[in-house]
Amino acid sequence: MTASILRICHLQLLPLLSGVQRVSLDELERLDAQSTRVLVCQSRGSLTEGAEASGASVIVIPELIREIHPLRDIKALVCLWKCFSREKFDVVHTHSSKTGVIGRLAARLAGVPCIVHTVHGFAFPAATTTLQRKIFHAMEWIGARCSHRVVCLHEDDARICRDELRLPDERIEIMANGIDLQKFHPLSLEADRDALRVGACLPAHRKLIMMVGRLWEQKNPACLVEAYCQLWESGDPGADLVLVGDGALKESLELRVKLAGLEPHVHFLGWRTDTPELLRLCDVFVLPSRWEGMPLAILEAMGCGLPVIVSDIPGNRHLVRHAENGLLFPVENTWSLTSALVELLENASLRIRLGAAGRAKVEAEHDIQKRVRNMEALYRDVLSAGG
Structure with a gap:
């Protein structure tokens, strides 16, 4: 300069x-x-x-x-x-x-x-x-x-x-x-993820679905919470939901979780300063926004090697190509989100492939x-x- x-x-x-x-x-x-x-x-x-x-x-x-x-x-x-x-x-x-x-x-x-x-x-x-x-x-x-x-x-x-x-x-x-590629990176192979999860007060032996963002209408967290509740209609999916952020919709989301009897499996963490560490401990990242510019949350999740499921809107489509480095679902379509979650939770090789492709994209372009x-x-x- x-x-x-x-x-x-x-x-x-x-x-x-x-x-x-x-x-x-x-x-x-x-x-x-x-x-x-x-x-x-x-x-x-x-x-x-x-x-x-x-x-x-x-x-x-x-x-x-x-x-x-x-x-x-x-x-x-x-x-x-x-x-x-x-x-x-x-x-x-x-x-x-x-x-x-x-x-x-x-x-x-x-x-x-x-x-x-x-x-x-x-x-x-x-x-x-x-x-x-x-x-x-x-x-x-x-x-x-x-x-x-x-x-x-x-x-x-x-x-x-x-x-x-x-x-x-x-x-x-x-x-x-x-994003800072030195801060947002995948978990090292020698790291003990189970121990790190216990230290973060997260369950060690369940898959973790994560969203990071403000709990308000634009980010549409209710779509994710509803999709997660639908996952349980076929029995325990073996996965917990982690919400990082706060906002006006928190109380209504907590009420929906309580009505579904899923309070032990949904973790409202509020705003956190250790987001990179939390991302590395999760298995799937979701952002169901109604509109976006270019969400850092998606870039940060991809930087940490997480497979992402995001709403099919302009700001997200510029980052995620369906089935190449993540999954897209029609905005507001809870059942499509549920199906995408099932697909990733049941397919470890797909999670690994999409996560690696996402990391490669942010290294090259972001x-x-x-x-x-x-x-x-x-x-x-x-x-x-x-x-």
Whole structure:
């Protein structure tokens, strides 16, 4: 990175460490340490702790909220504009839908010379009403016009930028997500998995099905819980379910498990910092999302050599080819997910083959070190071109 990039700001909404937030933290941790790195966030939490541990500083803007609220949103816009004007950032890099729009508008008003936004899946294609879709589309259109570059994780989102937001090609970058291949790797052959499972308070002699993600509507954990309950209709499948994450749906999921009498076999672990270790101890990974950008959770599971079963949606299809490096099932189709689980639980050689193919893909295409170097090059290009 050239000396001209002195101050870099990443803007996030929530201080969690789910997929979108992990993208910011991975980049903040690996950007040139000679630059000043700053995270702006709604409040403090595991994300801000991770940012500070990496040497970045944190600015809290409590006015940022997820829901559309005109008064609060105007206050957030003013606060961000004042922050960006005061801090004189060279780069403001935004994430998330609504926060990304407000942040880009504030950065443009503050005269920030390099404004970049990463699309983690557009909200408006998944809108449930025409009015909602029009509002979300208008917001993204405004945000796009305030961006020097919009980073898309795959071609489908780049096509939306071109066709629906009318953004010219020179302002669109396609840059896939990456993971730390040294952290997310398969379990070594000499490791005692049974002992490690006991240490992690997981059953040693049962197969483990795992999901990592926020327990809310987008990730659709209810589909997985229902599929797991259906597995038991033919008797004990010899597998437990492990859910890593938390969210608004946790209570309803726990109730469904209780009604099925499966509480001893479903493990709600909450948010964890030892996800790589937990992934290595499991046998199958599932992500039944309704929509995605490019989920780190899938990449991390593939990096650990796990066979994956994921919903057949654009963000997932760019990572998983059915029967080549994982299995796809129609979104919301619980019975298809159940069938895929049976197929993998009963076929060890298929699990090994799909897991190895997944690991090979992330090694070839999704190294976080390469992604961060490419992002730094993008910043330099924008700054050298004056926008």
